[in-house]
Amino acid sequence: MGLKGGPTQDEVMAVSLRKLGIRAGDRIADIGCGTGKVSIAASLVAGRVYAVDRRAEAIAYARQAAAEAGAVNIDFFEGDAVEFLAGIDRLDCAFVGGSRRLPEVLDLLSEKVSGTIVVNAVMVETLAEAICSMKRLGIFREAVHLQVSRSAEIAGGVMFKPQNPVYIIVGGDAACS
């Protein structure tokens, strides 16, 4: 698809979901849901997924992808994450794939989320901002730098093509749910 950033790498999603530790029935927010890939994967275990993106084309794309995947427990919100979070009651986990007002988003998430918050970042500034905000809120647990390289066949052999490295920042008071 043409959405900026494209879908989350499979391996990054697998690690992010493991860090989230979603349990059956959990309520989870996917902030900056983009293509909906993480929402759809999370919906297999979660009770309800809130997929939020301020881009109409992202919500349209994700909604379509969810329908094709048969995911019926995803609610879509086109709009600002801060506004969405102001109106939500409580969450078990949250995944932030992208957001423009990260410190505010993390402020709200730290109030609403009882379990784990996972942020994906490609920019150094986002990494620093996420760690800084989580430390200020007293919820920082760890950050992971994930460098995935995938095999590619070239003349006579196999080489590894690197994907863009991603930072996975993890926070929260307790295990998810």
Add this chain to the structure above:
Amino acid sequence: MGLKGGPTQDEVMAVSLRKLGIRAGDRIADIGCGTGKVSIAASLVAGRVYAVDRRAEAIAYARQAAAEAGAVNIDFFEGDAVEFLAGIDRLDCAFVGGSRRLPEVLDLLSEKVSGTIVVNAVMVETLAEAICSMKRLGIFREAVHLQVSRSAEIAGGVMFKPQNPVYIIVGGDAACS
């Protein structure tokens, strides 16, 4: 624990399980199960897990860990993987965390496994052997090089401490199960 190699890194396990794509009810083998960490994680979804290790201390450790985790659908086999596989009927998926006779093991797995086979390797020779065997058997899909680095607090800031890189080699005819 004192077992050689220690438990699979969390992130490597998350990616390996994602590649395996275990479905509810699947029969899965964990060859070279070591601490049992992957067996226990797989047992949450799988129908039955066969945990195989030729080291008595590994089986004892894994059996204890499974009991503590309340995993009741894991069968333990102390002995050679080739012998175990000769006696098994069919499998949906297989994870190979370590094995001494990898080409033979992969030969047998390619016959018995209807879904995905995932090998973890730290040595270049094992990587080459796994790719070579899977290509010979016509089941090679991809290899991934995973370099995980974890944040560590040092004076005044955060740095990233690299874990040993791991190769994840994936094969099989079709999606798991």
Add this chain to the structure above:
Amino acid sequence: MGLKGGPTQDEVMAVSLRKLGIRAGDRIADIGCGTGKVSIAASLVAGRVYAVDRRAEAIAYARQAAAEAGAVNIDFFEGDAVEFLAGIDRLDCAFVGGSRRLPEVLDLLSEKVSGTIVVNAVMVETLAEAICSMKRLGIFREAVHLQVSRSAEIAGGVMFKPQNPVYIIVGGDAACS
């Protein structure tokens, strides 16, 4: 040696020196010289190297190492980098292996250095600070993340042991000298 941080990794030094592009006769400062390893390597090409460290034990160690290497064109300064730089006239290049007052150091270096400035950083905060300062000064060129892994023999094969990743931040108006 017992100095915090230890000597710069060989590979990181090679890349840092290449980025510096020292020419015969250049005057170069090595800020936070530690063991003196970079100073000694630079002294093979440079005309004069100023090795600066606020730790008496670092200067003692580096001075001894330089003597053993037969490097006679290194001047040692035990003390604060900001004070050293305030008293220096002009430099062709500068390497910053470590410093407590990085923004101030970069301010002064941007005035005194006619060529390239290279900063090594292991902490994310130092990376961000170096980029931010260099951008403010209009001298930021590039940053490189270097992940070196070295082969190690284990039972039956070769694996790669990762070294701590290092950021190499490069600034300056023009080529060195």
Add this chain to the structure above:
Amino acid sequence: MGLKGGPTQDEVMAVSLRKLGIRAGDRIADIGCGTGKVSIAASLVAGRVYAVDRRAEAIAYARQAAAEAGAVNIDFFEGDAVEFLAGIDRLDCAFVGGSRRLPEVLDLLSEKVSGTIVVNAVMVETLAEAICSMKRLGIFREAVHLQVSRSAEIAGGVMFKPQNPVYIIVGGDAACS
């Protein structure tokens, strides 16, 4: 340029040259010289560089680049590396950026080279072949996996774009020259 593989990454070249440890006056072979980038850099220190490539277009390109760089101490050989090496007397160092008959080339190099041999590889098979050949010849010293990522500006920040990882395999009996 359109040559397969393109020029050696700057950082990989810096590390490779450091491992080679070329001394003033050394005779060095650059096997699979491609664009001539390594030959030209080596020629600044070496006494004589033999740049070998079996592709006419590589030799033409490298010859032109050397002329533009003012490098007058490079001899160019269009042809097979094995044939070139059979006809050469002795070398102080050798760099192998690419070659089709690596085991034979390493056999010959181990006879002719008194100092260090450095091989660059992107394929796992070449890595394995280089290590295996060097071990057989009793000259294997180390292999390094170098993952370089370069900063790139994107909306509002800096991210790191990974380059293709390169293996640097080092062999030889003694220090170069």
